[in-house]
Amino acid sequence: MADIVTKTVTTNYDKSIPEEVDSLITNVAPTDTPFLTSIGQGAKVKTLHPEWLEDTLGDAGDNAHVEGADSTATAITPPALLDNRVQRLEKAFMISEDLEKTDKHGRKSEIKYQSGLKTKELARDLEWNLINQTKQAGTTTLAAKMDGVLNFPGTGNTYDFDATPAATNHIIEDILNDVLQSMWEQGADPDCVLAPPSQKRKISAFTQGGRLVINSNASEKSLKMTVRILETDFGIVAVLPERFIAPSVDTTPDPDVYYDKLVIYEKGRLACATFRPLKREKLAKTGDAEKYRLTMSKMLKVRSKKCVGTITNLTRVQPAA
Template sequence: MAQVSGSFSTYDAVGEREDLSDVIYNISPTDTPFMSAIAKTKATAVNHEWQLDSLAAASATNAAIEGDEVSFSAPDATTRKGNQCQISTKSVIVTATLEAVNKAGRNSELAYQISKRSKELKRDMESSLTANNAPVTGNDSTARELAGLGSWLKTNQSAGASGSAPGTSGTNARTDGTQRAFTEDQLKTVIKSVWDNGGDPSMIMVGSFNKQKLSGFT
């Protein structure tokens, strides 16, 4: 195989235009399943609080005679819970010159970078919400941090050896146990515990490895 003598090819020419697609493909995952699924509310203080209450255990012997004199029992007070409002930020700076020049894949560099940072911020928030993190009150030199999901799971949980739930919901981080294989019996035990204690679970969140395990459960 030989090139014809005197051929002028792309390797010799000067001034060929580049072939750059006018699209930017972002391959990073952007799903935030936990944040998208939970309820939203508006906080009006840096420590957002709410109250919890529970019913007395059901009784199968709650029967009284006609005209019975009622004996009163003092009601239980509600339980007050709260979480810190964490400030999460992303910043971007673009020169006026870069904004003005012709670019591939976007018209405005500033708009593109803002859109990108917004997606990053959502992923940061998802990570904070699902973390095993104790709350930090913060001060003028220390940022506030919210209590992540792991800090709230005091009951209805299953841990490996040496693992333990947080001492108080939303106050302490849990202690991770020895890693072990994810089994269907573990899952069923926790779902039963949640149901018996008044919960109604409708979503299971796992990583990609355990999702493959979960898909094999009956």
């Protein structure tokens, strides 16, 4: 009797079975920019190194003078000069002629699709730089860079745990209130707190003493575990979760340990200023491909340093319950 030979053909290798590709392209990268959204982009600048003035009032105190006496004039203190640098941000991409003509899943034009992606990437980059960047004057070989908001806290508006990283460096109400009080005493009206994810969770746990009011509906089977608004002694403050605050790094242990920062600010005194708005332009063709560039020139304007505060060296470790 002849041997029976069995051959198995799997779907992994049978090329006669067509592929199925969903027409929707999934992109789960975050695109929200809470800091940029809160301060707006209304301001415009006309130079690459804008400067502006910040003034203040003398301290309030006893003011009584003898009738008929001569006045004694004192020297005035001129306004302080603040400045920042305009920073150019860019994204460039190249699409081959063949790719643009090919039938594609999820989009008709690769050029339009990539332009949308790069625009979102630019917005994320702008958010990061508005927060974290350090100012640098531009040269023929160095790009100009702006100062982000972390470089603008006013005198007395900072708390950094003596610049000592530690797992016990938790954000607590007293620390936040100390910074808010300092800003308020100088005349600012802080209304926003920018918080990395770990610190946002800790702020949502500011519920000691039964002060958290919970409105619940049993039929919805939901439990709300968030604090978005803090009503403090120094005003109502919105707590905004932020993905793009760059942490500081303690390199002493192995592996490295990351520590967070908080930014407290008065949003009406800050703005993202525009020197050149977003523009897409087609570059010179040097081969069988189309080249495009998206570019814009922006800068952070902080009207007064009194309107910015920071808390740094915050551990990501959650406190014990």
